[in-house]
Amino acid sequence: MATATNQFRPDYAVPPGWVLEERLGVEGISHAEFARRCGRSPKLISEIIAGKAPVEPETALQFEKVLGVDASIWLGIEADYQLHRARETEAAAAPRSSAWLKAFPIQELVKRGVMRQPDCDADGISKLLSFFRVGSVEAWYLKYGLANVAYRLSPSFKSDEAALATWLRLGEHEAEGQECADYDETRFRKALREIRGLTRAPIEEALPRSRQLCNQSGVALALIKPLPKTALSGAAWWLSPRKAVIQLSARHKTDDHLWFSFFHEAAHILLHSKKNVFVDDMSEVNSELEVEANEWASNMLVQRSQWERFVASCPRSERAIRAFADEQGIAPGIVVGMLQHGRHLPWTHLNGLKVRHRWLDD
Numbered sequence: 001m002a003t004a005t006n007q008f009r010p011d012y013a014v015p016p017g018w019v020l021e022e023r024l025g026v027e028g029i030s031h032a033e034f035a036r037r038c039g040r041s042p043k044l045i046s047e048i049i050a051g052k053a054p055v056e057p058e059t060a061l062q063f064e065k066v067l068g069v070d071a072s073i074w075l076g077i078e079a080d081y082q083l084h085r086a087r088e089t090e091a092a093a094a095p096r097s098s099a100w101l102k103a104f105p106i107q108e109l110v111k112r113g114v115m116r117q118p119d120c121d122a123d124g125i126s127k128l129l130s131f132f133r134v135g136s137v138e139a140w141y142l143k144y145g146l147a148n149v150a151y152r153l154s155p156s157f158k159s160d161e162a163a164l165a166t167w168l169r170l171g172e173h174e175a176e177g178q179e180c181a182d183y184d185e186t187r188f189r190k191a192l193r194e195i196r197g198l199t200r201a202p203i204e205e206a207l208p209r210s211r212q213l214c215n216q217s218g219v220a221l222a223l224i225k226p227l228p229k230t231a232l233s234g235a236a237w238w239l240s241p242r243k244a245v246i247q248l249s250a251r252h253k254t255d256d257h258l259w260f261s262f263f264h265e266a267a268h269i270l271l272h273s274k275k276n277v278f279v280d281d282m283s284e285v286n287s288e289l290e291v292e293a294n295e296w297a298s299n300m301l302v303q304r305s306q307w308e309r310f311v312a313s314c315p316r317s318e319r320a321i322r323a324f325a326d327e328q329g330i331a332p333g334i335v336v337g338m339l340q341h342g343r344h345l346p347w348t349h350l351n352g353l354k355v356r357h358r359w360l361d362d
Contacts, residue, residue: 013084016077017049023067038062054078091122097137101125103162105227114170132169144169160229164279167227168235171247175220175239178211182242183218185270191217192266196301199259199331203357210262219244219269221262226251234261236268237277244269255355256337263297271296298338302328311344318350331355 024034031049035042040062047053055063055078060071098121106124109115115131118124125137134140144165159167181187191213198206207223214221220239226232226249235247246265250258261280268278272289280290298307310324321339325332333354339345 013081014077015051015081016055016074017051019077020045020063021049023069027067034066037066054082095121097121097125100137100140101128103160104128104166105163105229108227109166112170114173132165140165159232159279159281163227163229164232167224167230167232167249168237168247168277168279170224171222171235171245172239174222174224175243175245175247178215178220178222180215180220180243181218183244188214188217188219188266188270191219192263192300195262197329199255199334200325200329203255203258203355214246218242219246219266221245222247223250225249232279232281233257234265235277235279236265238274241274244274250357253357254337255331255333255357258357259331259334260297260301260337263300264293267293267296267300301330301334302338307338311339311342314344315339316345316349318353321350321353 024031029037031045032042035045038045038059040059044053044059048055048059055074057071057075060074060078063069063074064071101121101124106115106118106128109131110117115127118127129135129137129140132140132144134143194213195206195210198210201209211221220243222245224247230249231251232249233251234249236245237247238244246262246269248258248261248265250261252258264280265278268289271292272278278289278293280293298304302310306328313320315321315324321335322332325335328335336345336350336353340347340349
């Protein structure tokens with residue numbers, strides 16, 4: 001994560017007027033005489049010395065000719081002074097933003113190495129704004145507020161606004177770092193068919209290959225561990241018109257949840273608007289778009305006619321599920337999960353067929 005580099009920042013800045021007045025004293029030039037030599041009004045020179053008027057480029061060139069001090073030095077002093085004043089103003093406003101700061105998982109970001117430990121609230125606000133790449137708290141609300149996120153509007157959606165925005169920003173950063181071809185729907189559909197078969201492979205092999213196939217299709221695939229106060233499975237959105245993003249949390253740490261979430265988010269990319277950010281918690285909802293994404297993912301994993309035939313046989317044994325998974329070329333854990341979600345199998349049955357991703361454990 002890109003952060004501002006460490007730099008020495010003194011807690012003071014000298015106004016250019018102070019330097020000018022000292023220089024005039026050394027040269028023995030009065031304010032009025034200096035104004036005449038520069039061809040400027042005495043009032044302007046007095047205001048610059050008093051810190052009420054800035055040193056503009058044209059004025060700096062005149063100072064250079066009269067005093068022999070390079071114009072860039074005058075402009076540099078002016079820039080340092082104005083930046084110092086801006087930092088002071090920002091720091092003075094920090095108490096009003098402290099409540100906003102405290103809503104975010106700062107220590108988790110420090111732990112993940114994406115942010116240095118803040119020295120104080122003002123420093124924390126500055127670092128957090130840099131993390132989100134926005135210039136102010138107001139700009140944050142415009143860019144990351146939940147009003148801009150189309151998510152599952154259900155009572156079970158428990159994600160906190162600040163934590164959700166932070167998780168999405170972590171995914172955005174990961175996606176920005178992935179080199180992708182321009183999005184190609186035909187290539188993406190072909191990639192999804194190959195990824196379907198990868199559900200049977202060990203995750204340490206399947207995930208990198210899936211990311212590679214997605215990248216070649218114009219889709220970034222980001223696996224970002226959930227944050228405290230986030231209860232979500234995945235998200236789908238567009239980083240640009242030519243680059244889509246599938247973001248997964250793998251919060252349940254089992255292969256059936258991971259892969260169904262992946263294909264659910266892929267459905268959003270293929271079927272729905274590029275303008276929305278779809279954030280999904282895999283809860284029971286009746287949203288038309290979510291139902292459509294669920295149905296597409298289910299049919300992608302197992303064609304409906306074949307699934308109906310299999311369910312009609314009342315499969316309850318490990319042997320029957322393994323045989324069907326082998327026939328379909330998918331992981332048996334996915335079959336178990338689909339049976340459980342369809343209420344054809346109790347949640348407590350045959351979970352041993354699911355692969356738990358221990359490499360994701362804390």
